[in-house]
Amino acid sequence: MNVVVCVKQIPDPTAPQSLDANHNLDRTGKLILDEADTYGVEMALQLVDKAGGGEVTVVSMGSAADLAGIRNALAMGAAKAIVVSDESLRGTDALGTAKVLAAAVRRAAPDLVLAATESSDGYTGTLPVQLAELLGWPSITFAKAVTAEGGQVSVARQTEAGYDEVVAPLPAVVTVTAGVVEPRYASFKGIMAAKSKPVEQLSVADLGLAGEVGPAGARQEIVDVVAAEARAAGEKHVDEGDGAQRIVAFLESIKVL
Amino acid sequence: MTLGTIWVVAEPAGTALSTTSLELLSAARGLASSVAAVTWGAGDHAAQAGDYGATTLYQVPDVGDALPGAPVAAALAALAGAEAPDAILIPASYDGRDIAGRLSARLDRPVLTNVTGLADDGGLVSEHPAFGGTQLVHARFRGSGPGLFVVRAKSFAAEAAGGAPATVVAAPAGDVGAAGAARIVARHEEVREGPQLEDAAVVVAGGRGLGEAAHYAWVEEIARLLHGAAGASRAIVDAGWVPYARQVGQTGKTVKPTVYVACGISGATQHLVGMKGSKAIVAVNKDPDAPIFQVADLGIVGEVQKVLPALIDLLKARSS
Numbered sequence: 001m002n003v004v005v006c007v008k009q010i011p012d013p014t015a016p017q018s019l020d021a022n023h024n025l026d027r028t029g030k031l032i033l034d035e036a037d038t039y040g041v042e043m044a045l046q047l048v049d050k051a052g053g054g055e056v057t058v059v060s061m062g063s064a065a066d067l068a069g070i071r072n073a074l075a076m077g078a079a080k081a082i083v084v085s086d087e088s089l090r091g092t093d094a095l096g097t098a099k100v101l102a103a104a105v106r107r108a109a110p111d112l113v114l115a116a117t118e119s120s121d122g123y124t125g126t127l128p129v130q131l132a133e134l135l136g137w138p139s140i141t142f143a144k145a146v147t148a149e150g151g152q153v154s155v156a157r158q159t160e161a162g163y164d165e166v167v168a169p170l171p172a173v174v175t176v177t178a179g180v181v182e183p184r185y186a187s188f189k190g191i192m193a194a195k196s197k198p199v200e201q202l203s204v205a206d207l208g209l210a211g212e213v214g215p216a217g218a219r220q221e222i223v224d225v226v227a228a229e230a231r232a233a234g235e236k237h238v239d240e241g242d243g244a245q246r247i248v249a250f251l252e253s254i255k256v257l
Numbered sequence: 258m259t260l261g262t263i264w265v266v267a268e269p270a271g272t273a274l275s276t277t278s279l280e281l282l283s284a285a286r287g288l289a290s291s292v293a294a295v296t297w298g299a300g301d302h303a304a305q306a307g308d309y310g311a312t313t314l315y316q317v318p319d320v321g322d323a324l325p326g327a328p329v330a331a332a333l334a335a336l337a338g339a340e341a342p343d344a345i346l347i348p349a350s351y352d353g354r355d356i357a358g359r360l361s362a363r364l365d366r367p368v369l370t371n372v373t374g375l376a377d378d379g380g381l382v383s384e385h386p387a388f389g390g391t392q393l394v395h396a397r398f399r400g401s402g403p404g405l406f407v408v409r410a411k412s413f414a415a416e417a418a419g420g421a422p423a424t425v426v427a428a429p430a431g432d433v434g435a436a437g438a439a440r441i442v443a444r445h446e447e448v449r450e451g452p453q454l455e456d457a458a459v460v461v462a463g464g465r466g467l468g469e470a471a472h473y474a475w476v477e478e479i480a481r482l483l484h485g486a487a488g489a490s491r492a493i494v495d496a497g498w499v500p501y502a503r504q505v506g507q508t509g510k511t512v513k514p515t516v517y518v519a520c521g522i523s524g525a526t527q528h529l530v531g532m533k534g535s536k537a538i539v540a541v542n543k544d545p546d547a548p549i550f551q552v553a554d555l556g557i558v559g560e561v562q563k564v565l566p567a568l569i570d571l572l573k574a575r576s577s
Contacts (some may be wrong), residue, residue: 095361126407129356137435223382225392238558244567
């Protein structure tokens with residue numbers, strides 16, 4: 001069984017974030033593998049292991065100047081990577097990204113595509129389903145458990161009330177939540193092996209998409225970015241055994257009690 | 258009003274339409290001269306859709322056990338091609354997001370997600386919180402074709418307008434092919450007591466600072482004593498302490514209760530987005546520099562392991 005995992009290298013979320021002059025997220029600093037993607041990589045490795053054959057390919061779009069995040073996925077155990085990098089893709093929207101990834105996925109021809117439910121930088125959360133629609137494949141989103149056998153994927157899918165058991169024939173796209181599996185840490189051996197694993201770098205022209213994808217500006221634009229009304233902090237007390245009383249008094253003051 | 262027609266994806270929830278759907282219908286009728294709802298499933302929603310402002314209710318043919326994303330998007334795409342609405346508003350729910358993604362690819366139109374506000378400025382301008390809600394991004398679509406907006410829960414008030422039942426129009430079944438092959442084979446509903454998290458006047462939520470899964474029982478007990486609902490941060494949902502249905506935040510539920518009591522929650526931006534709209538916020542955390550204190554009306558710097566049991570005792574004494 002061959003699995004593609006869509007991953008994204010993002011600016012470190014723990015570092016200060018800012019927008020550039022075009023209102024795009026500043027991505028000039030160090031990039032890391034989105035932590036949300038480590039769950040998909042781990043899930044894919046476990047599914048391939050269970051199937052007794054096949055390999056995991058990570059597919060990504062973005063700058064190829066720094067591939068530390070991609071190498072991290074390879075160090076976890078993915079066999080190879082496809083990175084689509086092209087100056088013309090700067091600022092493209094999620095649908096444009098989905099078109100690029102669809103072309104890359106077709107090259108890899110996997111049985112299953114895994115992705116996070118959403119990235120930790122943009123939180124758009126539509127790309128995996130756009131990708132499924134472009135491929136003409138079924139999709140199951142918000143998986144908290146995934147098994148695959150007999151040409152079918154079975155998923156426990158989160159719902160408002162609990163979860164549904166959902167099945168779909170392969171090939172399919174599945175998005176996984178954090179917590180679907182516990183991601184492994186890359187071993188020293190894995191880190192060393194990742195250095196020599198193949199990373200195929202492709203341009204838009206290589207994928208036959210020249211002229212079909214580009215900046216988002218043509219179809220949507222940011223009007224402005226303003227500071228939100230800040231919520232004023234109230235009183236803060238160090239608990240000296242009276243913390244609970246203070247909470248009760250506060251709840252009384254706002255007539256909750 | 259510069260907008261002619263807005264459609265709202267009206268998601269069935271039990272026998273009624275979901276609260277977010279009603280919020281979107283309420284917003285739409287203030288923004289466009291004509292509002293239509295699009296729904297699916299076996300329920301009859303014409304009266305409720307009309308009450309909240311829709312004059313037309315497009316009914317997608319029965320989707321059976323299929324996940325609704327593919328068949329509803331296919332029907333919507335066919336309808337939108339024929340009727341050309343100015344905008345389609347979609348609830349930011351599990352199925353809503355599936356519909357939005359598939360519709361976007363079918364119509365070859367981008368989507369604006371995480372919308373928390375909409376205004377008419379010679380066309381729809383959407384508002385999106387960024388950087389944990391400290392900044393607001395305003396965006397709009399360019400070019401032709403409907404604008405697709407995925408709107409977060411609680412962005413608008415749901416207010417009935419007393420309209421006549423909507424005229425039901427059967428939507429065409431779109432061709433979904435293999436893309437529509439995902440089937441629900443079993444449904445599991447977690448048992449819960451008390452008010453729903455989204456509707457509760459009091460929300461008591463726990464985070465990693467509780468120390469261990471068993472301590473979440475304090476959060477549930479305080480919620481019960483205050484007739485409220487228990488929520489959770491993403492950290493303890495990911496850790497498997499509590500089910501996802503309890504999660505408050507960017508990737509969970511948006512709540513706006515009268516009071517939100519955050520217990521052992523540091524206040525990551527991910528979490529703040531989901532609860533900053535609460536009328537009052539109480540926080541208990543041992544770290545005096547935790548970001549949650551920047552939004553709390555009352556902050557107690559202390560051990561939840563001491564404060565919560567004491568609070569339970571006080572509340573029990575009052576109720577007995």
